[in-house]
Amino acid sequence: MKHKDGSADKYKDKHKEKKIKTLDGKVKKENGFASPPAVKSEPEDNFYHSPKNEKSLKRERDDDIDSDFKPKKVKIENDKKVKKRKPEEEVSPKKTKNKRAVADGKKKAKKEPEEKWKWWEEERYTDGSKWKFLEHKGPVFAPPYEPLPSQVKFFYDGKHMKLRPEAEEVATFFAKMLDHEYTSKDIFRKNFFKDWRKEMSAEEKTKLTDLKKCDFTEMSDYFKAQSEARKAMSKDAKLKIKEENERLLQLYGFCIMDNHRERIANFRIEPPGLFRGRGDHPKMGMLKRRIRPKDIIVNCSKDSKHPEPPPGTKWKEVRHDNKVTWLVSWTENIQGSIKYIMLNPSSRIKGEKDWQKYETARQLKKCVDRIRTQYREDWKSKEMRIRQRAVALYFIDKLALRAGNEKEEGETADTVGCCSLRVEHIKLYPENDGQEFVVEFDFLGKDSIRYYNKVPVEKRVRTGNQCFCFEDANFTSVLNKHLQELMDGLTAKVFRTYNASITLQQQLKQLTSAEENLPAKILSYNRANRAVAILCNHQRAPPKTFEKSMQNLQLRLTCIDTKRDQLSDAKRELKSSKADAKVRRDEKSKKTVETRKKAVERTEEQLMKLEVQATDREENKQIALGTSKLNYLDPRISVAWCKKWSIPVEKIYNKTQREKFAWAIDMAEDDFEF
DNA sequence: CACTTCACTTAGGAAATAGCTG
DNA sequence: CAGCTATTTCCTAAGTGAAGTG
Numbered sequence: 001m002k003h004k005d006g007s008a009d010k011y012k013d014k015h016k017e018k019k020i021k022t023l024d025g026k027v028k029k030e031n032g033f034a035s036p037p038a039v040k041s042e043p044e045d046n047f048y049h050s051p052k053n054e055k056s057l058k059r060e061r062d063d064d065i066d067s068d069f070k071p072k073k074v075k076i077e078n079d080k081k082v083k084k085r086k087p088e089e090e091v092s093p094k095k096t097k098n099k100r101a102v103a104d105g106k107k108k109a110k111k112e113p114e115e116k117w118k119w120w121e122e123e124r125y126t127d128g129s130k131w132k133f134l135e136h137k138g139p140v141f142a143p144p145y146e147p148l149p150s151q152v153k154f155f156y157d158g159k160h161m162k163l164r165p166e167a168e169e170v171a172t173f174f175a176k177m178l179d180h181e182y183t184s185k186d187i188f189r190k191n192f193f194k195d196w197r198k199e200m201s202a203e204e205k206t207k208l209t210d211l212k213k214c215d216f217t218e219m220s221d222y223f224k225a226q227s228e229a230r231k232a233m234s235k236d237a238k239l240k241i242k243e244e245n246e247r248l249l250q251l252y253g254f255c256i257m258d259n260h261r262e263r264i265a266n267f268r269i270e271p272p273g274l275f276r277g278r279g280d281h282p283k284m285g286m287l288k289r290r291i292r293p294k295d296i297i298v299n300c301s302k303d304s305k306h307p308e309p310p311p312g313t314k315w316k317e318v319r320h321d322n323k324v325t326w327l328v329s330w331t332e333n334i335q336g337s338i339k340y341i342m343l344n345p346s347s348r349i350k351g352e353k354d355w356q357k358y359e360t361a362r363q364l365k366k367c368v369d370r371i372r373t374q375y376r377e378d379w380k381s382k383e384m385r386i387r388q389r390a391v392a393l394y395f396i397d398k399l400a401l402r403a404g405n406e407k408e409e410g411e412t413a414d415t416v417g418c419c420s421l422r423v424e425h426i427k428l429y430p431e432n433d434g435q436e437f438v439v440e441f442d443f444l445g446k447d448s449i450r451y452y453n454k455v456p457v458e459k460r461v462r463t464g465n466q467c468f469c470f471e472d473a474n475f476t477s478v479l480n481k482h483l484q485e486l487m488d489g490l491t492a493k494v495f496r497t498y499n500a501s502i503t504l505q506q507q508l509k510q511l512t513s514a515e516e517n518l519p520a521k522i523l524s525y526n527r528a529n530r531a532v533a534i535l536c537n538h539q540r541a542p543p544k545t546f547e548k549s550m551q552n553l554q555l556r557l558t559c560i561d562t563k564r565d566q567l568s569d570a571k572r573e574l575k576s577s578k579a580d581a582k583v584r585r586d587e588k589s590k591k592t593v594e595t596r597k598k599a600v601e602r603t604e605e606q607l608m609k610l611e612v613q614a615t616d617r618e619e620n621k622q623i624a625l626g627t628s629k630l631n632y633l634d635p636r637i638s639v640a641w642c643k644k645w646s647i648p649v650e651k652i653y654n655k656t657q658r659e660k661f662a663w664a665i666d667m668a669e670d671d672f673e674f
Numbered sequence: 675c676a677c678t679t680c681a682c683t684t685a686g687g688a689a690a691t692a693g694c695t696g
Numbered sequence: 697c698a699g700c701t702a703t704t705t706c707c708t709a710a711g712t713g714a715a716g717t718g
Contacts, residue, residue: 270708278686278709324681332708338680339708353682402684405712412710446711447685474676480713493683493712540686549701624686631684654704 117260119348120355120663129322130349134300136255136264138307138315139328139341140248142271142290145169152222155215156208167200170287173274175219182276188285192274195287255327255343256304263344264327269296275334279413279448283334295330325349335411346659355663358634360489361497362674367487368498372397374486379460385472389479391461392418396492399453400499400535402446403476403492415444418492419475437461451537500532500632505674507531508641519612522651525641526616532628540624553614630657635664636672643670 147165154161154171163171174183174192182188193211200208208214233241252267272290275283293313300306302320309315316330328341343349364371375397378390395401396418404417416425425443432438435456445451472478476492483490507528512521543549635653639661642649649658649665658665 266707268707276709281709326681329681335709337709340681342682350683357683403712407711415710417711447687447709449686477713491713538685543702545701552701627685656704 116662117348118663118666119260119351120667124352130325131257131322132301133259133304134255134257134322134327135304136300136307136327137252138298138309139296140252140268141293141310142269148172148219148222153218155218157210157213158215161207163204164201167196167204169272170196170199171214171216172219172223173272173287175216176223177274177276178216178220182284185284187280187282188274188276191283191285192287195285199287257343257347257349260348262347262349265342265344267341269330270332270339277413279415279444281413282410283412286334289333291330297329299324299327299329344659346656346662351660351663354660357497358501358636358674360494361501361634363487364490364494364498365502365674368397371486376458376460385478388472388475389482392475392479393483394457394461397495397499399441399455400496400537401451402496403479405476406474413444413448415446415448417445419479445537449537449539496536497632500536500628501634501637501674503532503535504528504633505637508637512641512645514645517608518647518651519609521645521647523612523616525638525647525652526625527619529625529629529633530619530623532633533623533625536628536632538624538627539622542621546621550614550617553610553617556610630660634674635661636668637674639664639668640670640672643668 145165147168154163154168174196177183189211197205197208253264254261255264256262269291270288273288275281275286275288277284293309294316296309296315297317297319298307298315299319299321301322306318326340326342329338331337332339345351345354371393375390375393378386379394381387381390396403402417404420406420407415416422421441421443425441427440427442429438429440430436432440432454437459438454438456439461440452440454442450442452480491483492483494508525511524511528513524516524638652639649641647642652653661653665
């Protein structure tokens with residue numbers, strides 16, 4: 001076990017244990033992170049058996065897709081899809097069509113943004129190339145610095161001081177962050193001041209020696225006023241800005257890849273500013289420098305119209321590498337890493353990869369029992385390495401931990417994953433709360449989000465754990481190599497995908513009941529989603545206005561409640577008038593009876609909806625559903641669920657999400673099994 | 675093989691926008 | 697219709713893991 005000085009204490013008080021209210025109103029003492037027993041449970045009997053029904057329900061078609069979906073060139077075809085396909089597509093062979101389209105593709109693609117191209121019905125490249133044709137307009141650079149108006153002053157040691165634009169710009173970055181807590185942090189200030197000084201003239205450098213004596217308040221107030229002014233702009237002016245943005249988007253926000261016009265994810269270059277890492281980042285406050293054309297590498301196809309650098313400038317390089325997916329790259333100055341401009345998740349190139357990811361996870365489903373048996377076997381191994389490997393794998397599987405690659409010390413915040421856990425992150429209890437062999441995890445993971453969990457483990461793991469000393473340099477790559485041998489394409493993160501998706505499927509099966517109405521079904525969906533988010537430890541800071549908004553909701557709830565009471569009184573009255581109506585056979589009174597009845601129903605429904613909403617929101621206080629929905633849950637599970645229960649898919653996925661998962665929405669039937 | 679570099683996915687928070695309510 | 701809240705989109709940091717390098 002690696003040792004490291006410093007304890008976890010520094011972040012402990014920041015993340016106090018929370019009491020979580022369950023739906024039935026009970027207040028449960030919880031750490032907020034432990035997986036609910038429904039998700040995964042010991043003893044292992046449950047755990048090591050995939051649900052019985054899975055195999056029997058498995059359909060031939062799914063198997064076809066499974067076996068077809070390899071990084072090979074594959075025609076994803078079956079009778080269903082052929083039927084869907086348009087006749088002319090069936091007639092003309094793909095290749096000819098492609099070639100032709102590449103030649104005249106530009107005009108065609110620009111004019112008619114093609115009625116929903118179904119890339120998932122087409123062949124894929126098998127030669128490792130990502131595209132044959134790529135054309136784009138290059139990146140949009142950050143607007144140049146506009147010096148402050150002369151009345152906005154900067155003071156040093158109480159005296160006005162005019163800064164050269166170079167130094168002034170960096171000062172404005174700081175001024176804009178003045179309200180943030182981190183401008184008071186030592187490291188932030190130290191890093192900022194050091195980098196700021198680099199932008200100063202010799203004279204400025206000698207004068208400005210102490211950050212504490214710098215007064216940025218005028219600058220700060222100026223920017224606040226600016227943003228107020230922007231908010232208060234006339235509708236017309238706002239519309240103009242919107243139109244300009246749209247123009248820019250149309251021009252730079254799309255590329256042509258092969259014969260299709262595809263949306264680019266991030267066509268704007270990151271503007272300069274002060275780096276703010278997450279958590280305790282040693283580089284916080286450093287100056288992120290402005291990116292110029294000569295920093296930019298452009299990637300496009302030879303036979304495309306190359307993007308033009310701004311007048312009087314040159315690109316660093318133009319290359320034609322169709323083995324990669326990026327259009328533009330540059331090297332960032334904080335970590336020295338490479339940044340890329342790539343396509344939107346709705347694009348073919350991202351979608352195919354995403355689909356493939358879920359197919360790999362489904363492959364794992366087929367052999368996970370075998371793998372679990374094996375690593376349990378490996379706990380007994382005489383070789384320490386094998387035992388360690390098996391223990392790490394167990395936690396990656398059981399707790400959906402990230403792999404935990406090593407990182408360069410001092411370059412980033414001190415965070416860990418499974419393979420980089422150190423002694424101070426784990427506590428072992430031979431007995432805890434009446435349970436035998438409990439392991440307590442407490443560490444900061446990705447984005448410095450705390451992972452806290454207490455889990456009972458099997459005896460052998462615990463013994464193995466005593467030599468749970470992952471000293472092996474490159475433990476992750478050792479582990480991944482082993483996984484690769486167990487299954488083609490298997491890596492540590494596949495377990496996260498697999499466990500997330502299978503959990504959603506199980507939970508949906510378990511939580512959805514046919515009698516429930518639509519809002520209740522959606523609550524069930526969200527709860528299934530939530531189980532996954534908890535498993536994956538996807539947290540969020542409780543929204544700043546959470547308490548208030550919760551109160552508002554309660555208020556509305558009581559409002560409607562009283563309204564219901566009133567209405568039920570009215571209903572009673574109605575009953576008598578109903579009888580009356582019958583006798584009189586009066587159309588008018590009959591109608592009032594009907595409308596009143598409807599009003600009661602509507603209110604009931606409203607109440608129900610609000611109640612469900614309140615529950616959902618409360619349960620979601622510090623849990624983020626988005627990340628798992630977007631990155632871990634096979635969308636076909638959700639689509640199938642929607643189809644099965646006749647729920648409009650829009651209730652589950654918003655527009656962007658529907659675009660990203662178009663492939664799944666198109667192909668999954670109500671009986672899809674992950 | 676050990677180390678670095680590169681490409682790409684995953685992540686939470688901020689900003690912008692949509693939608694609602696009084 | 698302003699003002700607020702909820703939702704969506706943007707932003708870019710922070711991971712994973714394979715490929716490249718010497």
